[in-house]
Amino acid sequence: MGRRSPRSQTMDYRRTVNLPQTPFPQRAGLATSEPLRLARWLDEDLYGQQLARRADAPRYELHDGPPYSNGDIHIGHALNKILKDIITRYRDLAGYRAPYRPGWDNHGLPIEYAVSQALAAEGRELDTLSLRRACRTYAQRWVDVQREQFKRLGIRGDWDHPYLTMAPEFEAGILESFATLAKAGYIYRGERIVQWAPSLRTALADAEIEYRDKVSPSIYVPFAVTQPSAALADLDALHVVIWTTTPWTIPANLAIAVRADIDYRVVEVEGRHYVLADYLADALGAKFGWAEPRRVRVVAGAELAGTVTQHPLYDRPSPVVLADYVSLEEGTGCVHTAPGHGKDDFETGRKYGLPAYCPVDEDGKFTAEAGERLAGRFVLKANDEVAGMLAEVGALLAREAITHQYPHDWRAHEPIIFRATTQWFLNIDHDLGDQTHRERALAAIDAVAWHPPEGRERIAAMVAGRPDWCVSRQRAWGMGIPAFYCPCGATILEARALDSVVEVVREHGSDAWFELPPEQLLPAGYTCPECGGPADALTKETDVLDVWFDSGSTHQCCYSKDELPVELYVEGSDQHRGWFNSSLMVSVGLDGRAPYEAVLTHGFTLDSDGRKMSKSLGNTVDPQNVVAQMGADVLRLWVASVDYSQDQRIGDEILARVADTYRGLRNSLRFLLGNLHDFDPATDSVPEAELGGLDRYLLHGLEQTKRIVTQAYEEFNFHQVVYHLHLFALEASATYLDVAKDELYCGLPWGRPRRAIQTVLYALCSELTRLLAPILCFTADEAWELLPGTASASVHLSDFPAPRPERRIDPETLYELGWLIETRDMVKAAQEAYNAGRAKGERLNPLEMAVTLTAPPEQLAVLERWADEIRALFVVSAVELRAGDSLAATIAPATGQRCARSWRIFPDAEFGHVPGHETLSDRDGAVVAALAERGLLPAD
Numbered sequence: 001m002g003r004r005s006p007r008s009q010t011m012d013y014r015r016t017v018n019l020p021q022t023p024f025p026q027r028a029g030l031a032t033s034e035p036l037r038l039a040r041w042l043d044e045d046l047y048g049q050q051l052a053r054r055a056d057a058p059r060y061e062l063h064d065g066p067p068y069s070n071g072d073i074h075i076g077h078a079l080n081k082i083l084k085d086i087i088t089r090y091r092d093l094a095g096y097r098a099p100y101r102p103g104w105d106n107h108g109l110p111i112e113y114a115v116s117q118a119l120a121a122e123g124r125e126l127d128t129l130s131l132r133r134a135c136r137t138y139a140q141r142w143v144d145v146q147r148e149q150f151k152r153l154g155i156r157g158d159w160d161h162p163y164l165t166m167a168p169e170f171e172a173g174i175l176e177s178f179a180t181l182a183k184a185g186y187i188y189r190g191e192r193i194v195q196w197a198p199s200l201r202t203a204l205a206d207a208e209i210e211y212r213d214k215v216s217p218s219i220y221v222p223f224a225v226t227q228p229s230a231a232l233a234d235l236d237a238l239h240v241v242i243w244t245t246t247p248w249t250i251p252a253n254l255a256i257a258v259r260a261d262i263d264y265r266v267v268e269v270e271g272r273h274y275v276l277a278d279y280l281a282d283a284l285g286a287k288f289g290w291a292e293p294r295r296v297r298v299v300a301g302a303e304l305a306g307t308v309t310q311h312p313l314y315d316r317p318s319p320v321v322l323a324d325y326v327s328l329e330e331g332t333g334c335v336h337t338a339p340g341h342g343k344d345d346f347e348t349g350r351k352y353g354l355p356a357y358c359p360v361d362e363d364g365k366f367t368a369e370a371g372e373r374l375a376g377r378f379v380l381k382a383n384d385e386v387a388g389m390l391a392e393v394g395a396l397l398a399r400e401a402i403t404h405q406y407p408h409d410w411r412a413h414e415p416i417i418f419r420a421t422t423q424w425f426l427n428i429d430h431d432l433g434d435q436t437h438r439e440r441a442l443a444a445i446d447a448v449a450w451h452p453p454e455g456r457e458r459i460a461a462m463v464a465g466r467p468d469w470c471v472s473r474q475r476a477w478g479m480g481i482p483a484f485y486c487p488c489g490a491t492i493l494e495a496r497a498l499d500s501v502v503e504v505v506r507e508h509g510s511d512a513w514f515e516l517p518p519e520q521l522l523p524a525g526y527t528c529p530e531c532g533g534p535a536d537a538l539t540k541e542t543d544v545l546d547v548w549f550d551s552g553s554t555h556q557c558c559y560s561k562d563e564l565p566v567e568l569y570v571e572g573s574d575q576h577r578g579w580f581n582s583s584l585m586v587s588v589g590l591d592g593r594a595p596y597e598a599v600l601t602h603g604f605t606l607d608s609d610g611r612k613m614s615k616s617l618g619n620t621v622d623p624q625n626v627v628a629q630m631g632a633d634v635l636r637l638w639v640a641s642v643d644y645s646q647d648q649r650i651g652d653e654i655l656a657r658v659a660d661t662y663r664g665l666r667n668s669l670r671f672l673l674g675n676l677h678d679f680d681p682a683t684d685s686v687p688e689a690e691l692g693g694l695d696r697y698l699l700h701g702l703e704q705t706k707r708i709v710t711q712a713y714e715e716f717n718f719h720q721v722v723y724h725l726h727l728f729a730l731e732a733s734a735t736y737l738d739v740a741k742d743e744l745y746c747g748l749p750w751g752r753p754r755r756a757i758q759t760v761l762y763a764l765c766s767e768l769t770r771l772l773a774p775i776l777c778f779t780a781d782e783a784w785e786l787l788p789g790t791a792s793a794s795v796h797l798s799d800f801p802a803p804r805p806e807r808r809i810d811p812e813t814l815y816e817l818g819w820l821i822e823t824r825d826m827v828k829a830a831q832e833a834y835n836a837g838r839a840k841g842e843r844l845n846p847l848e849m850a851v852t853l854t855a856p857p858e859q860l861a862v863l864e865r866w867a868d869e870i871r872a873l874f875v876v877s878a879v880e881l882r883a884g885d886s887l888a889a890t891i892a893p894a895t896g897q898r899c900a901r902s903w904r905i906f907p908d909a910e911f912g913h914v915p916g917h918e919t920l921s922d923r924d925g926a927v928v929a930a931l932a933e934r935g936l937l938p939a940d
């Protein structure tokens with residue numbers, strides 16, 4: 001074999017090899033580097049520069065859904081904000097003016113509750129105005145905390161001018177929206193059943209309710225019929241039997257509901273007739289201890305309608321009415337109906353013109369209306385008394401105790417009651433002449449693009465089925481509802497009064513409503529429109545607006561009419577019920593259409609086992625910790641990697657996998673940058689049309705990836721972006737970067753072959769960096785800074801890479817090159833097989849191998865056409881092509897001499913001819929001589 005030792009007596013040739021050099025570190029150190037970069041962006045007002053350069057570009061406005069200013073941000077906030085940031089960053093790079101004004105929702109119960117709790121702990125209780133001021137301070141503190149946390153995630157936006165729903169100008173905007181709707185007749189005052197916490201004297205939202213076991217009395221009560229329907233006209237001593245587990249609501253009974261299609265049995269027991277569900281009658285008879293009840297007849301529920309009974313305790317009728325929700329699961333099939341104490345009851349009452357009678361006050365005590373024996377008693381402690389009263393009048397068939405799930409309040413954990421109250425509503429079916437508000441809202445939904453498309457059905461179903469919007473709350477921390485009451489009985493909600501209050505709030509903030517007397521809130525000389533009474537005799541409404549009205553008005557407060565609708569809203573899929581819905585209701589009322597052209601929703605973040613995150617389970621992933629340990633770019637890459645349209649998971653292992661992907665992408669960028677340290681694209685580029693086959697094959701792949709990735713960004717499919725960029729980086733590394741190393745490191749630095757490769761690497765680095773920039777906003781910028789010859793200081797001031805259709809190669813060539821690359825796998829397998837049969841000392845590394853490829857004529861022709869590419873592609877020292885029956889590779893030790901510089905084995909004919917460098921191949925010798933001539937040899 002005659003291989004010479006590669007040792008050189010004259011020079012350490014290793015130092016003449018052109019190894020990659022770059023300050024772009026392999027270890028990212030994002031936790032330290034990101035804050036520095038962030039500070040610079042803010043210092044240089046990078047966001048302002050981005051907008052300025054796009055001043056005349058088409059707009060892409062993503063309107064931020066305001067998070068609630070309470071507590072540190074959690075992983076759900078991070079996901080939401082990062083998704084928005086990827087979208088706006090992409091749009092900016094793609095040539096749009098893409099502003100992002102973050103906002104916060106400030107009013108509402110959670111803050112009021114947190115502040116009240118803190119005050120209570122200090123033994124303090126504040127008046128409304130002081131409480132509101134404490135809430136404002138509290139909300140501002142959390143805005144400031146969350147702002148820094150969001151900024152640290154790399155979210156770009158106008159952080160110095162966020163919108164706050166508690167800012168006076170904004171509050172005026174909210175009130176103005178309400179006032180405009182009120183003037184147009186959308187707002188009315190009406191009764192509603194609320195979940196009432198007697199101990200807290202407040203209505204509760206669903207989220208504030210918890211279900212716990214409770215033991216309740218279960219009673220069966222016969223109501224005597226005074227006026228039977230035709231089907232029962234011949235029967236005397238007739239009674240309809242009801243059942244209830246809340247005896248205290250019996251005083252509010254106004255009706256008995258039956259279902260039209262249920263069969264009811266009339267039985268005779270000891271001269272009395274009872275009506276109850278046929279299906280339940282036998283079991284109930286046993287429970288009541290009836291001996292031999294006689295079955296008189298069976299009638300349909302529909303035939304009972306029209307029957308009137310007498311309330312057993314009060315001198316008033318209780319008619320039999322029809323309702324669909326009556327079931328046979330429990331009770332008697334005849335449902336005690338108290339319209340003032342239940343939602344179903346209330347609806348039934350409304351249908352039959354029955355009032356929401358509620359003889360119970362805010363403390364949960366019976367009022368005088370309930371009669372002397374009950375007045376002043378706490379209702380939940382009056383069950384026995386009511387049952388006793390029924391027994392006394394012979395109207396108690398049975399009584400037992402049952403354990404059931406009953407709603408309790410989340411703070412005091414006390415049972416709640418259902419109670420009718422008077423509230424303010426937005427009329428969803430407001431008549432607009434040609435259609436109703438609901439119809440117009442449904443039409444508006446149709447005009448919006450919903451991503452994913454299921455969103456359309458979801459919100460349409462909610463809008464179609466929703467009741468009127470109860471916009472009032474009995475709280476302190478919110479926008480006062482600008483209504484006045486006159487001693488004459490008038491409720492004043494009219495244009496002059498409304499406009500005046502809006503202006504006062506605009507100037508002084510919403511506290512003014514709570515602070516100033518009516519005459520200072522109203523125009524000078526204002527009098528009651530109904531009786532002409534003076535303003536100082538009026539009283540102010542004490543309810544505040546539902547905070548969903550605040551956030552539902554944000555589009556009105558942030559934009560002028562001609563700036564609406566905006567291009568996009570992006571929130572969790574629960575907002576079909578929440579913010580998308582409330583914003584739609586306000587916008588359709590004010591502008592006749594949705595405030596958004598498109599809506600994108602995301603799922604929720606679960607732990608790695610798919611469980612909901614909760615502090616009590618201890619399975620929460622804190623975004624601040626992830627950022628501090630791994631960097632914001634890794635968290636951003638996680639967001640971009642998951643299918644966010646579904647619920648997604650996060651945990652240590654998942655993040656470790658994401659970090660691997662990050663390292664892979666980072667290493668690719670590092671390799672590219674390392675080999676571009678001596679490349680100036682302006683002077684050193686080789687025209688792409690003149691590049692070799694493998695070079696063009698790679699550029700073709702880049703072009704294809706770019707097309708897919710751009711499309712994926714357009715369609716918000718960020719996991720496709722990550723997948724394809726990562727895949728391309730891996731493939732490029734396997735098919736090209738390894739192959740290019742010999743020329744990059746050992747070729748003549750300024751020679752055309754090396755410049756050709758650098759031309760390709762430059763295109764890759766420059767375009768991949770920009771394709772990654774919306775996701776890896778820190779890392780892409782770091783790479784961009786080190787990329788030679790870039791026109792902008794920051795990748796975020798560059799443009800998304802444009803399509804380069806001329807890079808596409810014809811299908812035949814593409815096929816051939818693809819086939820060559822596949823052939824390499826066969827060569828690799830042959831190489832492994834060669835070494836597998838040999839002792840350790842006899843194994844060869846690929847550069848010590850020569851490959852002989854045999855192929856049938858057609859394939860041989862292809863191989864010969866690409867003969868120049870093949871040796872480099874296989875990363876071996878020599879390749880010989882031979883005709884044969886089938887495609888096969890044979891491995892043998894390469895013959896010739898090993899070059900002391902490139903470590904490749906060269907045939908004798910190409911070795912040792914450069915004077916002074918006899919241990920080198922002629923190629924390497926010539927390179928070293930050329931370096932010496934230019935004085936570029938490193939000094940020893």
Ligand SMILES: [Zn+2]
Pocket residue numbers: 486487488489490528529530531532533
């Ligand atoms: Zn009046």
